[in-house]
Amino acid sequence: MPVTVLLVDDEPLVRAGLRAVLEAQPDIEVVGEAADGAAVIPLVRQLRPDVVAMDVRMPLLDGIEATRAVLRTVAEPPKILVVTTFENDEYVYEALRAGADGFLLKRARPAEIVHAVRLVAEGESLLFPASVRQLAAEYGEGGGNRAARAAMERAQLTEREAEVLRLMARGLSNAEIAARLTVGTETVKSHVSAVLAKLGARDRTQAVIAAYESGFVAPG
Numbered sequence: 001m002p003v004t005v006l007l008v009d010d011e012p013l014v015r016a017g018l019r020a021v022l023e024a025q026p027d028i029e030v031v032g033e034a035a036d037g038a039a040v041i042p043l044v045r046q047l048r049p050d051v052v053a054m055d056v057r058m059p060l061l062d063g064i065e066a067t068r069a070v071l072r073t074v075a076e077p078p079k080i081l082v083v084t085t086f087e088n089d090e091y092v093y094e095a096l097r098a099g100a101d102g103f104l105l106k107r108a109r110p111a112e113i114v115h116a117v118r119l120v121a122e123g124e125s126l127l128f129p130a131s132v133r134q135l136a137a138e139y140g141e142g143g144g145n146r147a148a149r150a151a152m153e154r155a156q157l158t159e160r161e162a163e164v165l166r167l168m169a170r171g172l173s174n175a176e177i178a179a180r181l182t183v184g185t186e187t188v189k190s191h192v193s194a195v196l197a198k199l200g201a202r203d204r205t206q207a208v209i210a211a212y213e214s215g216f217v218a219p220g
Helices: 012-023 037-047 063-073 090-098 110-122 129-139 146-155 159-169 174-181 185-199 204-214
Strands: 003-008 028-034 051-055 079-084 102-105
Touching: 003 012, 003 037, 003 110, 012 028, 012 110, 028 037, 028 110, 037 051, 037 063, 051 063, 051 110, 063 079, 063 090, 079 090, 079 110, 090 102, 090 129, 090 204, 102 110, 129 204, 146 185, 146 204, 159 174, 159 185, 159 204, 174 185, 185 204
Parallel strands: 003 028, 003 051, 051 079, 079 102
Antiparallel strands: none
16 A cells, blocks of 8 residues: 655645655555645545655644644544754754654755655654754754653663663664564564653654653763
8 A cells, every 4th residue: 555645835836846756666556636734634634644744834823833723632543744944953853853753854855855754654763863962963863851750760660661762762673673672573662652651642743752851861
């Protein structure tokens, strides 16, 4: 089955460019478009996309609030890939904190766009880990987020789960973590699932953000 994508951007040329790049792939299908975040929820419910590629800045409802709205109101929400003009942008970090699964630069090359959609859809690796680390260093309160610290303490991760979380923060995929720890991929998946459950994180991106904001992992 192809990865289905909903495009949300107030610039028609951006939507047209993304559609052309994505629909050139046999395993990706663009199922709809919207010009503002306010239209996302009804389209997500109607089209059931696997991934929403969403502009972070839009006139009526921006990508941050649209992300929060989707995760709050849709029972089985899609993966959300924030599309942005600027990489080092507080809006991008706020979108990740709100629950977005990754971000993509509008100036990205076609191969990078396709890779981002596939990676976010699979959910087994962190998209652009170095950029996430940089954003966390600038906007993540330097490990001083009390709520994140409390959540990390309550999680009571085992030694192996803590090790897996640190490797996740470095951007390693499940397969790469398995090779590093000399265990099976299914074992790593079990550890990742346990980390997400204990932290109350939707996916590995949210777990990594929590790790940075709690000071469990240093973003430097």
